[in-house]
Amino acid sequence: MIQIDDLTFRYRESEHPVVEGITLDIPDGCFVGITGAAGSGKSTLTYAMNGIIPHCYPGDFYGSVTIDGMDTCDVSLTDISQVVGSVCQDIDSQIVTSIVEDEVLYGLENFGVPHDQIEERVTEALQSMGIEDLRHRVIASLSGGQKQKIAIASVLALHPKVLMLDEPTAELDPASSRAVFQLLSRYAWEHGTTVVVVEQKIALLSEFADMLVIVDGGTIRFADEPRAVLAHSEELLKLGVNCPRSTTLMNRLAGVGLYEGPVCCDVQEATSALMEVIA
Helix, strand or coil, X not given: XXXXXXXXXXXXXXXXXXXXXXXXXXXXXXXXXXXXXXXCCHHHHXXXXXXXXXXXXXXXXXXXXXXXXXXXXXXXXXXXXXXXXXXXXXXXXXXXXXXXXXXXXXXXHHCCCCHHHHHHHHHHHHXXXXXXXXXXXXXXXXXXXXXXHHHHHHHHCCCCCEEEEECCCCCCCHHHHHHHHHHHHHHHHHHCCXXXXXXXXXXXXXXXXXXEEEEECCEEEEEECHHHHHCCHHHHHHCCCXXXXXXXXXXXXXXXXXXXXXXXXXXXXXXXXXXXXXX
């Protein structure tokens, strides 16, 4: 679905490339989590995947990015946006109407979706995010978590093949963050949608993602299934990526020969492993 080949990009106002020599293949239907320290280049990488680069930010672009067979340099941003649905970190800047239903309708009308499909799509998108009861609410009266779900629903209504989200849980509490990831995971599984999430909460990414991508200094340091990446917890810490403490503990026990099992991704797995070690 997404193929990145030797991508290097330097913003016009920058002296050095923000991302350099990146090669990455994302299969159709894959749930991908991207993380890294602040300023590592992860947001720039997503801009290249949804066409904002090179169409909105001027600079030096080398290599290629192909989305569903389209080279992002050869097609318009409108063409890309019909395949890739994006949800930015600042939700308020993305919302353009005052009523929930109108927000979901906005994209459908702009892309000329046939009128006889609109009602079904609006209802389906709201149900997918579990917010059908908010349909006629004023958006300004809603919580941050509810606004987040509305923004996602407005994109899902367009039936994108790729859903791309930048820090979707940055302002949410742990319970709401987990709920958003559960909804995204379920939707991706039910519809075969490719999901790319930039997120600092590596524990959530490790639980829900099929692939974990670690970006550092504009390059990809790791791109593999979560357990394989979390096996490098000490190196990740040096890169500014905080692994779950339970993972770090069990990796250290493994390093001194006290544990020989698989990498633990959460507290439950670590607890079970520790019981075996103690026994």
